[in-house]
Amino acid sequence: MLQVVPMVFTESRHRLCMWHIMKKLPSKISADVLDNTDLRSCIHPLVWNVYIKPETFESRWNDLLQTFGLQDHSWLNDMYNIKHLWVPAYFRELPMCCLMKTTSRCESSNAAFKVNSTSANTLVQFMMCFENRVDSQRYRQRVSEFKTSSTMFTGSTDLAIEQHAFAIYTNVVFAQVQKEIIKGKFLCYITNQSETSDSSLLIDVTHLDKRNNITNVYQVTYNNVDQSASCSCRNFIRIRYLCRHVFCVYRLKNVERIPPQYINDRWRRDALPKHVFSISSRYRVNPHAPSVMRNEILDLVTECVDVARTDEDALAKLVDQLRDFKINVLSRQPLSTTENESNESQMEEIVGQPINIPVEVANPDVARNKGCGTHTRISGPGEKAKAKPPKRPKQLRLCKRCGLYVDDHDSRNCLKVAAMKAAKAAAEQQRQSATGD
Structure with missing residues (x-):
């Protein structure tokens, strides 16, 4: 693969799976x-560090080998x-946009199709399984879209740029950007500033860890004209959203909105067109x-709300217009029952809530609850259809021989048992007498 991939996919970059290594x-x-x-706890932060x-x-790797005596490994x-x-x-330096460090992407795809399909399926069966899988994926996408559009903003800082990030990014991406904004405020600080010849600023940002220990110092180039910024950690080139060091500089410069050139279209809330989630695209609708x-x-209405x-x-303006339209529709002359029900259903779909119209309804028959008194309650169809056994008389017991409830005998001394014994004895006596003759 290392030799063939550059020959076939000329614009691609072949990499090895970090997880397997x-x-x-x-x-x-x-x-x-x-x-x-402590080799394990030292080598993992070094290898997986993206900054x-x-x-x-190379220098930290050599120091690690010397510390543990593994120079000849x-x-x-x-x-x-x-x-x-x-x-x-x-x-x-490569714009890989959320680099997959493992082979989980292809393995997850294979596992997804293996759940619904096997190698023994025919082509028709595979297409049916494929459609089921695609429908499941579309359903999860609709759920994510609904969560993104219905979630309320809960900020962790008092910065206006955090609210702007919530307004443009999806929930999943905003969670990552919010972490960068929070760490840019609490775990980063500016140590030095210097001007360049092209009216830009070179700002040194010190990066701290959770224990407030200095891990590294990054240089951010900031332009006062268009509010553009580039960091030496290359986070935006790699993942396509700004890093904590740039957000630290933006906090210093009172930048309240993310510049448009740093908003990737694939991370936006409106990345998918709204007609994808329309009723006509999801269900079979009436063509009339x-x-x-x-x-x-x-x-x-959905698009306007979004x-x-x-x-x-x-x-507020949209709500006032819908209320005015509702009042105008309900103030018309009385219509027939069919037209009235049709208009009512249309208004419920437009406004999004049921419309209460006074209708005279007769009072229903009152039924007493079970166990509330001695009155006979209303029996349901299931109770009427079920055949109930006769009630057992008091102080009587069932004889399993004759099948009667009696109080003078049981299955051991039942009359049927006595009659059977007498008949058996008579038959035995008759047999013996016949043998004696």
């Missing part, structure tokens, strides 16, 4: 070194020779003109 660590290094030292430069990785030296194929420090217009009205979800004035 690190999984071999216990089998390649002796248990005495791995269990009795350091290649030069920093063959497997570690082999992995170091191909470090450009699996260490993220060497991918900093009134039904088509009703569905179009629902789609338009567009104005963060604008309180626009939402």
